[in-house]
Amino acid sequence: MNGVEVNDTPLFNKIALIGFGLIGGSIARAARAQGLAGEIVTTARSAKTRARVMELGIVDAVLETNAQAVENADLVILCIPVGACGPVAQEIAGHLKPGAIVSDVGSVKGAVVRDMAPYLPEGVHFVPAHPVAGTEHSGPDSGFAELFINRWCILTPPEGTDTAAVEKLRAFWAAIGAKVEIMTPDHHDMVLAITSHLPHLIAYTIVGTADELEGVTQSEVLKFSAGGFRDFTRIAASDPTMWRDVFLTNKDAVLEMLGTFTEDLSKLTRAIRRGDGEALFEHFTRTRAIRRGIVEIGQDSAAADFGRPHAHLGKKPE
Numbered sequence: 001m002n003g004v005e006v007n008d009t010p011l012f013n014k015i016a017l018i019g020f021g022l023i024g025g026s027i028a029r030a031a032r033a034q035g036l037a038g039e040i041v042t043t044a045r046s047a048k049t050r051a052r053v054m055e056l057g058i059v060d061a062v063l064e065t066n067a068q069a070v071e072n073a074d075l076v077i078l079c080i081p082v083g084a085c086g087p088v089a090q091e092i093a094g095h096l097k098p099g100a101i102v103s104d105v106g107s108v109k110g111a112v113v114r115d116m117a118p119y120l121p122e123g124v125h126f127v128p129a130h131p132v133a134g135t136e137h138s139g140p141d142s143g144f145a146e147l148f149i150n151r152w153c154i155l156t157p158p159e160g161t162d163t164a165a166v167e168k169l170r171a172f173w174a175a176i177g178a179k180v181e182i183m184t185p186d187h188h189d190m191v192l193a194i195t196s197h198l199p200h201l202i203a204y205t206i207v208g209t210a211d212e213l214e215g216v217t218q219s220e221v222l223k224f225s226a227g228g229f230r231d232f233t234r235i236a237a238s239d240p241t242m243w244r245d246v247f248l249t250n251k252d253a254v255l256e257m258l259g260t261f262t263e264d265l266s267k268l269t270r271a272i273r274r275g276d277g278e279a280l281f282e283h284f285t286r287t288r289a290i291r292r293g294i295v296e297i298g299q300d301s302a303a304a305d306f307g308r309p310h311a312h313l314g315k316k317p318e
């Protein structure tokens, strides 16, 4: 794997991944590639998905129940929608090995801690996590081992969590290429509300608005989408279950950010109405610098047009 060393001795004897979608499947592929587990098992609810995961040949076993999967596992990671974490914690609680690390990958942390912690027994180390990496694809075929390279993974261990367990999970994420940061669940939810949740909400809104316009036809929206619209459609194609759960569980932080956003939108609306070119120019100059900053710290490529390939013009006849 790109710039990440492969381990000789596995970090964990057995890893159980509950859910094998984009994130679970990517963790499995990366952990396998890096030799981080003696054994990797996973679960899937339908026989069809279980058969497909076995066919992919990345894990050692695909089990029907989450309880079976976590038996004897040293690391258990819930890779399922945020709203499903509480019920699954309840289901696995009585089957966890003492000393096991239990984690998740949910995009919201306060709700996951609130929903899972009450079920987890003494002697099990709960270290919630959120890899800030993804694509708009989902399902067992969508994952890839390189997803986490040079991306951040935020850990939000509750106060008093065993530091050795936190460090072991940090080492796991670092071994699959991620940079790790630790913060409180509430702070995580506030930061992600502006960097991820609000942008998704805006994309879902704008794509929905374009779909319902009366004066512009659907085919015109699609045909002229390169004017900016298509970049929103990628985000708005994200999994509906995952994003429903994000907005239901990070309600307060999202509403707070939405309030600030609405005020700023009103300022720009006023500038347009009043023909205040100076205000618009000053605002757009400031935002351009933010884009440059993201490229400078390596969180996106500097390639024009997101690196999309462009056709070449044929030679003019002489």
Ligand code: NAP
Pocket: 018, 019, 020, 021, 022, 023, 024, 044, 045, 046, 049, 079, 080, 081, 082, 084, 088, 105, 106, 107, 108, 130, 131, 132, 133, 134, 135, 136, 137, 138, 139, 140, 142, 239, 242
């Ligand atoms: P995904 O590709 O749709 O996979 C979701 C997995 O969860 C599937 O294996 C699905 O199983 C399983 N699942 C769904 N509901 C379940 C339930 N009630 N009980 C047990 N298993 C259930 O989704 P994903 O993108 O990997 O997202 C998983 C988690 O990662 C979410 O919490 C999300 O917030 C977080 N996350 C996502 C991204 C991203 O960009 N996508 C980035 C960072 C974190 P079936 O196949 O049986 O339905």
